[in-house]
Amino acid sequence: xxxxxxxxxxxxQKVPGGEAPSNPELINNGNFEDGQEGxxxxxxxxxxxxxxxxxxPAKPPYAVIGQAILEDEVSYDxxxxxxxxxxxxxxxxxxxxxTSVFTITSTGQxxxxxxxxxxxxxxxxxxxxxxxxxxxxxxxxx
Numbered sequence: 001x002x003x004x005x006x007x008x009x010x011x012x013q014k015v016p017g018g019e020a021p022s023n024p025e026l027i028n029n030g031n032f033e034d035g036q037e038g039x040x041x042x043x044x045x046x047x048x049x050x051x052x053x054x055x056x057p058a059k060p061p062y063a064v065i066g067q068a069i070l071e072d073e074v075s076y077d078x079x080x081x082x083x084x085x086x087x088x089x090x091x092x093x094x095x096x097x098x099t100s101v102f103t104i105t106s107t108g109q110x111x112x113x114x115x116x117x118x119x120x121x122x123x124x125x126x127x128x129x130x131x132x133x134x135x136x137x138x139x140x141x142x
Contacts, residue, residue: 023139026076027122030136038123040066051083051134053121054091054126063131066123070096074140075115080124081135082107089128096120104131113141 003129035047042064046053054063070076078093081100082104085091091104093112102112104124122138124131 015039023142024035025059026138026140027067027136030111030138032134034070036065038067040064040123042125051087051132052089053084053134054090054124054131056129060126062127064104065133066094066121068120068122068137070116070122072096072116072118075113075114076122077111077139077141078102079109079111079135079137080104081109083134084130086128086131089126090118091124091126091128091131094121094125098123107131 001055029035032047032050032052036052039052042062044055044063052065053087054065056063080093082091085104085107092100093102093114095101095102095114095116098119098121099116100119101114102110104110124133124136
């Protein structure tokens with residue numbers, strides 16, 4: 001076994017194989033293979049063939065999915081693979097305070113970073129027509 005010393009805020013850590021530890025994925029079932037398992041789900045959300053479809057919205061005036069994964073005053077890197085965006089209305093990613101940290105405006109891979117202030121719920125909402133997502137990844141910044 002090869003060991004390398006890696007310095008971090010907690011001191012020095014021995015790592016087998018000499019590889020630096022990577023930040024683990026925080027989202028459970030981010031590829032929706034197991035339907036809604038692991039997700040908090042609001043009205044008008046469906047899961048099918050590895051995708052989550054939000055909308056069209058109901059009352060309250062949005063469709064939402066989320067997970068309680070955030071910590072106070074921690075920064076995160078997010079990647080969301082989007083299949084369809086609303087033609088009208090909005091699709092937003094919300095932090096623990098239910099504040100928009102990113103607006104989804106295009107299909108494909110959407111990536112961004114944000115710092116959560118307080119609260120634990122990471123959520124994606126649609127206030128317009130249909131938003132379809134095929135993968136969500138959230139990791140703490142290194």
